[in-house]
Amino acid sequence: MESVVSARAFVRDVKRVIIKVGTAVVTRVDGRLALGRLGALCEQILELNNQGYEVILVTSGAVGVGRQRLRYRRLINSSFADLQKPQLELDGKACAAVGQNGLMAVYDILFSQLDVTSAQLLVTDNDFRDPNFRRQLNETVESLLSLKVVPIFNENDAVSTRKAPYEDSSGIFWDNDSLASLLALELKADLLVLLSDVDGLYSGPPSDPHSKLIHTYVKEMHEGLITFGDKSRVGRGGMTAKVKAAVHAAHAGVPVIITSGFLGDSILKILDGNNIGTLFHREANEWVPLTEVGAREMAVAARESSRKLQANIINWHFGYEFL
Numbered sequence: 001m002e003s004v005v006s007a008r009a010f011v012r013d014v015k016r017v018i019i020k021v022g023t024a025v026v027t028r029v030d031g032r033l034a035l036g037r038l039g040a041l042c043e044q045i046l047e048l049n050n051q052g053y054e055v056i057l058v059t060s061g062a063v064g065v066g067r068q069r070l071r072y073r074r075l076i077n078s079s080f081a082d083l084q085k086p087q088l089e090l091d092g093k094a095c096a097a098v099g100q101n102g103l104m105a106v107y108d109i110l111f112s113q114l115d116v117t118s119a120q121l122l123v124t125d126n127d128f129r130d131p132n133f134r135r136q137l138n139e140t141v142e143s144l145l146s147l148k149v150v151p152i153f154n155e156n157d158a159v160s161t162r163k164a165p166y167e168d169s170s171g172i173f174w175d176n177d178s179l180a181s182l183l184a185l186e187l188k189a190d191l192l193v194l195l196s197d198v199d200g201l202y203s204g205p206p207s208d209p210h211s212k213l214i215h216t217y218v219k220e221m222h223e224g225l226i227t228f229g230d231k232s233r234v235g236r237g238g239m240t241a242k243v244k245a246a247v248h249a250a251h252a253g254v255p256v257i258i259t260s261g262f263l264g265d266s267i268l269k270i271l272d273g274n275n276i277g278t279l280f281h282r283e284a285n286e287w288v289p290l291t292e293v294g295a296r297e298m299a300v301a302a303r304e305s306s307r308k309l310q311a312n313i314i315n316w317h318f319g320y321e322f323l
Contacts, residue, residue, distance in 0.1 A: 007216050007287050008273045010255060014190040016054040016145075017271070019045070020180035024197035025261030026061030026103070031068040033061070033106055040264040041195075042110040045150055047268060049116060054145045056187065057118075058153045058180040059103065063092055066099025096157035107152060117149045122156035123179070125172040134186060141187055155179055181245040184254040192249050193270060194242050195261030200278035201243060216279045216287060219247065250280035 021041060028034045045055050070090050104120050111118045121140070127133050144151050155176055162174070173179040177194060184192040203222075204211035214222060239258075246256035259266050259277025269276055281287075 007279060007281070007284075008270075008275060010281070011191065011271050011273050014053070014271060016056070016187070016189045017048070017191045017193060017267075018056045018058060018180055018184050018187070018189045019193045019195065019267060020058040020176060021060065021195045021261055022176070022197070023060040023064050025195050026059065027064045031064055033065060033103070035106070037261060038106060039110055041261070041267075042107070042114055042116070044265065044267045045111075046114045046116050048271070049148055049150070053271070056141065056145075056151050056153065056183065056189070058176055058183065059107070060154070060176045062099035062103050062154060063095045063157060064099065065102050066095030066097065067092075069098050069102060070095055093158050093160070100154065100156075100158065103154075104152070111150065117147075119144050119149050119151050121151055121153050123153065124156050124160050125162065125174070128172050128182065128186075138187065153179065153183060175241055177241045177245040178248070181249040181254075181256075184249050184256075185252050189254055191271075192246070192254055192256045193267055194246065194256065194258045195266070196239065196242060196258055197260070197262065198239070199260045199276070200258050201239065214278050215275055216281070216284050217243075217246070217250075218284050221285075246278075246280040250282055250284075253282055255282075256280040 019041075025037055025041075026034060045057065048055050067090055074087075074090075100122070107118055121137075123137075141151050155173075173182045180192060180194065183189070198206045199213055201214045201217060202208075202211040203214060242258050246258060249256050257270055257277045257279050259270065263269075266276060
């Protein structure tokens with residue numbers, strides 16, 4: 001398989017790194033903030049700051065935190081009769097407004113304990129339509145990083161005009177994975193790390209014992225061979241969204257690594273050149289020969305090709321009958 005040295009050697013030249021942490025990492029199963037994981041993340045960022053890296057954080061979790069808080073408020077303000085009625089789903093934008101406040105308060109407390117200063121930047125997709133905004137964004141981030149302040153980005157869901165994230169999106173960004181990818185290009189990052197609740201991209205659902213971790217993603221080899229499982233228990237898109245964002249950023253020249261946010265030192269290991277997670281790189285096909293496909297991958301590819309061919313034949317047959 002690929003050489004660790006050749007595939008991860010580029011990390012020696014990384015100076016500016018963007019870290020995106022997903023809702024499944026930020027929160028526990030019960031919806032409360034995962035303080036242990038957030039603390040480990042902040043400690044890693046402190047270490048990176050001390051080593052001279054410029055660190056930008058993109059965080060999810062505001063909606064989840066706000067939903068948990070608003071459910072509690074609704075509970076204590078409801079009568080017994082009210083509780084017997086069907087409970088309507090809480091407004092997601094209200095959840096975002098309440099949750100963002102709490103989420104940033106936790107980050108501020110954790111970073112303050114480590115003598116690190118953080119800054120909040122909330123954006124919407126419409127903001128990036130304005131060239132003046134993009135220029136000012138770069139200037140603000142450059143100023144913050146020069147002072148070793150950690151910029152923390154999140155989509156401003158509370159005032160976003162988007163109704164359906166995937167159907168009617170602007171195409172600029174549609175979740176925090178694509179936002180992180182966009183920022184990696186806008187802010188000229190050297191590396192984008194997407195932290196997930198699994199160790200990386202697998203050839204099939206991570207729960208399937210036959211699934212294998214893909215250390216280096218090669219589009220020509222893996223695009224049609226991967227079977228995605230269910231999306232994350234929280235968040236919007238799960239691994240599908242992460243892969244899409246990673247492919248986009250890597251194609252534009254920013255390497256991306258998807259790895260677990262449950263490990264206390266995964267980011268530090270990545271920047272030490274360890275072969276963890278899944279790497280997306282523009283030159284990946286030069287490191288992994290396309291002929292290195294196992295028997296299972298070949299069988300899956302043959303099956304998919306057969307299905308496509310069968311579908312084309314059926315479409316042609318029915319199309320011919322209706323002529």
